[in-house]
Amino acid sequence: MRLILDIAVTHIAGRGRQTLVAVLGVAVGVGFSIAMAALMQGGQDDFVARLVDTMPHVQITDDRRTSSIQPAETAFDAAAISGLRPREDRRGIINPAAASAWLEGWVPGRLAVSLNTQVVVRYLGRDVGASLVGVEPRAERAVSPIVADFVAGSFAALEAGGTNVVIGDSMAERLGARLGDTVTLVSATGRTRDFRIVGLFHTGTTARDEREAYVLLKNAQILAERTNVINEIRIKLDDPGTAPDVARRAEARLGYKAMSWQEANESILEALVVRNVIMYTVVSAIMLVAGFGIFNIVSTITHEKSRDIAIMKSLGFSEGDMQRLFVLEGVAIGAAGSALGWLLGFALVYGLSQVRFELTSTGQEISGLPIAWSLLHYVIASGFALASAAVAGYLPARRAARLNPVDIIRGAS
């Protein structure tokens, strides 16, 4: 095999310029594939990170996917119950302390309980519907990114206790309220209570900035007249990837609907898969083009070296040896191109990561391109390159291997 390699190398080295072009072809292909993959992956990671950051990884609500089993159903085979409604809809997660204690026991991450209700925020005669989230500020801090998004006041102000509220800046704008003003919250049951605005947040998600308000859990329970009730447990995991498993286990035990962020965003994640398919299609196309360069050079070599092929065969090299020789030549070019492509790809990705631009819509956010550094991109790009090089070398190699030495020797003499 060393011998075959030596011969392959001398063949390639003998065609410096053509080899260089073929190698550069592969290198450019590999380099741009890596850069493209880094950008696409970076964009995707950035997108998913935003998605994952802004929402809990697992959200356990007081909904049930199936209605609860009635005693009659377990007692009698023939019993069928449908359309059952409790007399008084006292929803909420039963025994929340036990549930969260159990979760805390094994979930690798942090969790926060909350009570979500619908309220109307009233200020100077203006009413805005809002989703009121009653939270325990210290626990909330660990699961919600909202803490970092304050434009005025802070989330910590809630911790001090008292009837304070934090709302989105868009909502404040609609109400005409400012930090320090007192707004009235009206619950669905008609209870009202005054709260002082101690913080304004801006998450960038309009729906949240316009419609969310945070108060202490106790205050929310009083306002909604649901003492000690919570209806949502949100979990932030150390590894967001484990969310489906955690959700499954929590749901199996607690019986409440536990939704992982993957489930909640299934359609978006599917769209990302489509994006990846498109990307790899383009990568394949690039490599196919690079493959033509390799095919060209190996093909030229086999034509030019047909006399040498005849000689080697007469010396005792088999068809298999000849095939290996020329496939190896293709692969060697592919490998050299890959190595060079890695450098090019690295340089391109580095260059892209240094790009800074202003987002024109807001005019204030300076942002860079989302770039993902992943060895896998390099491996995949060279994988494609080597595979296409092997195929590009194989086709002329097969022809060369089948060459009848007698024809060549006769032709030469």
Add this chain to the structure above:
Amino acid sequence: MSALVEAEGLTRILPAAVPVTLVENVTLSIAEREFIAITGPSGSGKSSLLYLLGLLDRPTSGRLLLAGEDTAPMDEATRAARRLATLGFVFQFHFLLPEFTVGENVEIPMRKLARLNRRQMRDRAVELLEALGLRDHVDKHPDQLSGGQRQRVAVARALANDPPLVLADEPTGSLDSQSSEQVFAILAGLVRERGKTVVAVTHDLAMAARMDRRIHLVDGRVVSDERTAGP
């Protein structure tokens, strides 16, 4: 002593619209230490016969035994392996690999066979080249050598794996008379001193007369197979 090569009714027909018969019904036996000339007019099938004997071509019909072994059932890889270990070729044109030095060219069949280590291969190549008067050219490239020198390198390469049978196709056909004489002397030496069997195709009847046996072909058929008077 069993025959080195045994051919029985060897026939080679080129399939074409009008089939061309290259070699027809050749039966012969070649023993060890023979020095044989195959002669005949152009197109008489001399080279074709040599390619058949050298396993470069397959007969259309007939049987060919190499060292007592039937070659018909051999696959391509096995035939290549036999060429490597038991046959040495010398062609009219030297056919050296131009990218490799003289020494490397001689080493290539040894490396393919991989029976020696690299050190031994090198030593053997130098030894072979030295015996053929090429000691000073080991590290040169073939294009730096004269025609006669290249042909001697080709002989050294043919001997690389110490094969019992050397097949030469017009080995002196493109050489001047002085170089021809040198190459002929080397081939004769292979038989006399190294105990090889040499089968050489030639149209040089004077040269053929100095070999031990002459097989004369006309239109692919053996018309005479006789011992010559010898040198």
